[in-house]
């Protein structure tokens with residue numbers, strides 16, 4: 001599991017978004033982390049410590065002066081144990097105290113006493129957030145190495161619409177994971193280009209030809225590479241995945257657009273992973289206005305799209321690691337091996353559309369990796385995120 005040997009100290013301060021930290025606790029636990037929650041007294045007015053205790057399976061710390069259960073100074077032991085301290089949600093009050101070295105409760109004392117990376121996800125009323133003093137405090141903490149996941153614009157508890165809504169929990173989770181894994185990042189000297197999703201080839205202003213790709217595999221690779229410290233460029237066609245805010249993303253629609261974005265990004269890349277489902281053909285002509293029903297049935301003439309992977313293979317085989325995907329309905333291994341040779345790829349990740357748990361839209365995949373030297377490795381059904389790590393490890397081995 002992603003965070004199995006990590007301890008995350010989760011600070012919860014007193015805002016209405018405190019209940020969202022429950023979801024974060026359970027997300028961190030599911031990833032294998034040991035979660036130790038510290039609540040401020042006002043946070044405990046919003047959500048009961050028992051909820052956090054139940055989800056984290058650890059005693060929740062609030063009071064600096066409670067009877068010690070073991071012979072330890074709690075704020076010091078938490079400060080030492082933390083791989084990351086995440087404060088979610090963080091109030092303006094907490095940010096002000098942390099920025100000024102004030103340590104007047106369990107959370108601020110632990111933060112001051114710890115050398116662990118600090119991640120802060122503010123949530124508050126827009127005026128409080130935009131107040132010059134809060135902004136200065138944020139800048140001060142940033143200049144001392146704290147990371148922030150900034151709030152979104154949305155409808156706030158006070159009724160106002162503005163900036164101050166706690167960022168998406170999945171985004172906060174990823175930022176915590178990134179910091180927790182930073183010391184063991186093995187791809188920090190690698191530049192990786194990943195393509196994902198489907199291309200869409202327009203026929204007229206309203207219609208286009210596309211395919212069933214959702215982008216899940218490519219997005220999982222881009223995320224895993226980022227978590228392992230790589231400099232990632234994601235070239236995304238049509239997809240249904242949440243944006244990876246922290247990854248450089250170039251959004252494209254057509255195969256020719258994907259072609260130029262990929263060739264451009266590939267120039268200084270070490271590893272190229274083409275997971276997108278690129279249309280092989282596009283309409284020869286894109287009509288300026290909507291094709292009318294009254295025009296009657298018409299044949300659509302198609303022209304070939306560039307083969308991005310083949311082009312990159314021709315240019316960079318031997319100097320960069322090149323990985324392609326193959327999705328077939330029959331003769332999977334033979335076709336994938338042929339593709340690997342024809343496109344000058346180092347390896348092809350082949351998935352059979354007819355296998356249960358593989359292919360478009362699923363969270364899992366069942367693949368074989370076919371290398372240019374002819375070796376074939378079959379993998380069991382697994383999460384696309386686990387497979388992403390295998391592909392990356394193969395790419396650097």
Ligand code: C5P
Pocket residue numbers: 195255274275276277278279280305306307308309310323324325326327339
């Ligand atoms: O030849 P086929 O389309 O089956 O090959 C699939 C692999 O080639 C995938 O890695 C896909 O991203 C890539 N590809 C491409 N440009 C195309 C067609 C496929 O890069 N026009």
